[in-house]
Amino acid sequence: MTATENPPSIEKLSIDAVRVLTMDAVQRANQGHPGAPMGLAPVAYTLFTRLLKHNPRNPSWIDRDRFILSAGHASMLLYATLYLSGYPITLDDLERFRELGAPTAGHPEHWEVPGIEATTGPLGQGLSMAVGLAVAERWLAERFNTPEHTVVDHHTWVIASDGDIQEGVTSEASSLAGRLGLGKLIVFYDDNKIQLASPTALVFSEDVSARYEAYGWQVLEVGASSDPHKDLDPDEIESAARAALAEADRPTLIRVHSHIGFGSPHKQDSTKAHGSALGEDEVRLTKEVYGWDPDKHFFVPPAVLEHWGETVERGAAAEDDWEDRFRAFSAADADAAAELRRIVTGEGLPAGWVEELPRFSPDDPAIATRAASGKVIQWAAARVPELVGGSADLASSNNTDIDDGGDLLPGQYGGRNLHFGVREHAMGAIVNGLTLHGLRAFGGTFLTFSDYMRGAVRLGALMKLPAVWVWTHDSIGLGSDGPTHQPVEHLAALRAMPNLTVVRPADANETALAWRFALAHDDRPTALILSRQNLPILDPEQIPSDAIDRGAYVLSDPADGVDPELILIGTGSEVSLCVEAAATLTAEGVKVRVVSAPCLDTFAEADPAYREAVLPRRVRARVAVEAAVQLGWDRWFGPDGAFVGMHSFGASGSAEDVYRHFGITAERVAAVGRDAIAASADA
Incomplete structure (x- = not known):
């Protein structure tokens, strides 16, 4: 294979810069996925330099386009593109690809580098999250745009792999996206016909275009040439993307017929380019194909940096234009402008939102x-x-x-x-x-x-x-x-x-x-x-306002403030069983504490002194009650305690009959409590 241009244009140099940085980073790490970034470099270049509405100087601009790399294994495509576009990521970060503590993790991590909109890697998740982003954009637009002021108007772009398209979650999300007519969702589908272990044809023969058309999507194609030497054309990519931008009522799938590992003399269009470093010799040969010096590593010509850098000025101008429109919107409706900014930037919930929390009375009927x-x-x-x-x-x-x-x-x-x-x-x-x-x-x-x-x-x-x-x-x-x-x-x-x-x-x-x-x-x-069955309502005066923050609390104690000899710990519907069992045991003269533990996660994080106050170590007789398996409970009921719950799958029958069948009753809790007291006395 030989270089296709001599001398190469600035656009080809800029595209190949993504490929060279990818090869060098994956080779230095000796692991990663070079093939997809090498094949998709023209897509990333065209998207970030011609299409994407973004400002690398302000990656959190409210009305920016959102870009999701659903094919998260191709992370170097994103890292190299963000670096070249002027985002706050350094060449040193690229050199530390996949190293502990580096922002350039094996798969992109949300906002670890500004410009990474979501953590991706588990295939299908990125494209499916993008549907949510696109829904949110439409929701905000309908809530805040007016005939005079358009302040929410952006697109959600995705690069997805064949693996993304095969995942079931993507089918679910794409079906709903088509039903909702999300015209501002645009997905580049990298149809390179190779996946990690085999050609896609071994496992995947469906007509993806027909499937997406059936979902209600517009489907376009680029790069259909079978010539292994022919690179993707930025003009063709842009033309398809402009057609997608013009479609208001349907999401768009742009099927990209790329060559995985493009330019690699021995590994292009093979599984060898997918999930491992190309090897030092192959990297040298591929750089020669591109017309780059094989002895230079992590090198980008100044002219390429300057060309990519034009993205910054375009982005700044786009944001300035939006800021002018937002100021006009704010002058017309300051409250709406402030609310939009609050929501999108995550500045917190409205003032006073926590007031008048609903309270339920024990005199009210039981309620699920x-x-x-x-x-x-x-x-x-x-x-x-x-x-x-x-x-x-x-x-x-x-x-x-x-x-x-x-x-x-x-x-x-x-x-x-x-x-x-x-x-x-x-x-x-x-x-x-x-x-x-x-x-x-x-x-x-x-x-x-x-x-x-x-x-x-x-x-x-x-x-x-x-x-x-x-x-x-x-x-x-x-x-x-x-x-x-x-x-x-x-x-x-x-x-x-x-x-x-x-x-x-x-x-x-x-x-x-x-x-x-x-x-x-x-x-x-x-x-x-949450329960299906109705549950008695507890006295709200007995429930501290920070019950969930602390995770567990003392619901009831023996009369006259004496120390308990038994602690019953319950969650959810089983707390009422603990209360009932405590009443039975108290009538027998047993000193019982009932602890409601709505959140074991926060209880585990609570101050040790508070945990000791709720579950004092001196009280060894404890019974935990939960209609679930015991796993994780041993920490809380201790060496002399016991568990009343499930040790198998359930059974069909009325709730009352099923609880009795599995021995999750107040009577059983009381009996196990008596045994726990006896066991602690013998310890």
Whole structure:
């Protein structure tokens, strides 16, 4: 293979700079994915220098276009492009690719370098989050734009790989994007016909273009030549992108027929270019193909830096133009302008939003925490205008609808109720995208189906996004739907996830505090684990206002302030069982403390002195009660304690019968409590 231009144009030099930096960085690290960046360098160049509305001097500009590298394994494409475009990333950062502490991680990490809009790598997540970003843009535009003032008007761009397109989450999200007519979502699909272990033809033969057209997308193609020496043409890429920009009512998929590892004499168009360094010899040969000095590493000609640097001036001019429009908008409606800025920049919730938290009386009828959550959502929605959300076709069961919030529909994007359909995984990713854009978003389904969306939940936790997950039907208490729908291992699995705060409230009042906690914390997602069955309402005077922040608290103690000899610890629906068992034991003369532990995550983070006050080590007789598996509880009930819960899958039957069948009753808790006292006495 020989160089295609001699001497090369400034555009070709600028494109090849991305390739050379990629090869050098991956080779120095001796690991990474050079092939996709080498094939897609013309796309990145065209996008960042001709199409993307962005300002490298101010990467957080409100009305910037958002770019998501869904093919996160091709991270050097993004790092090299950000460096050349003038973002705050250095050549030294590129040289430290994949090193501990470097901002150039193996896969892009949210805002580790300004310009990285989302953490990507698990394939399908980036494109699916981009759907959420595109929905948020349309929501903000409908809420804030006026006939006289357009202050929200940007696009969401994505580069996706064949692996992204194969993932199921992408199918879910793309289907919904087509249904919603998200015309400002544009995806470059890198159809290079090679994946990590094989050619795509070995596993993938569907007509992707026809599939996306069936979803309701516009589908375009570039670079269809089979000539292995023919590079992608920036003019052709731009032409397709301009056609995408002109399409207002459909998202666009631009199918890019690229050559993975373009220019590599021995590894282009093969799996050898996908997931490992090319090798020193191959890097030298490839640089020679490009017409670059093979003995220079991490070198960019000054003319290339100057050419790419023109992006900065264009971006600054675009932002200046927007600032003029925003000032006019602010002069016309200062409150709306301030609110838009507050939402998108994450400056916090409106002043006074926490006032008049709903309180429920013990004299009221018992109420399921899912129903209580629905009532609290109305309170929150009235105070937090950017609160939006929905359910995976379970809104009436999850109680997630915002009354009078309106539905978000094609061409009617100002609604606050999103209908995700039976698409749990896409819902998780889309909620992440909405949250990345500044909205406070929630998504709901049954707790057992949190498994379907775990990949998105994990990524949101990794990015510390303040999404709220409303997971109802939280135990065997959902009854006759049976073990397929009765989550038993889910609480343990979710509590094992870093940065995810899992809250299982015992009643309506703890549910109100849980929602307040979730909205007050903008540095982590919160999972609300809610019951299907009705639960007695606790006396709000017995529940401290910081119950969720501290994680556990003493709900009741022996009379006259004497020390307890037994502690019963419960969460969610089992707290009422602990209260009932305590009454039985107290009548027998046993000194019992009942602890409600709505959030073991925050209790583990609480001050040790507070934890000791709630669970004093001198009281060795403890019983933990939760209609789930025991995993994770040993820390709290101690060596002489015991656990009342699940040790198998559930069963179909009424909630009352199923609880009795598995021995999760007040009578059993009392009996196990007596045994724990005896065991501690013998210790």
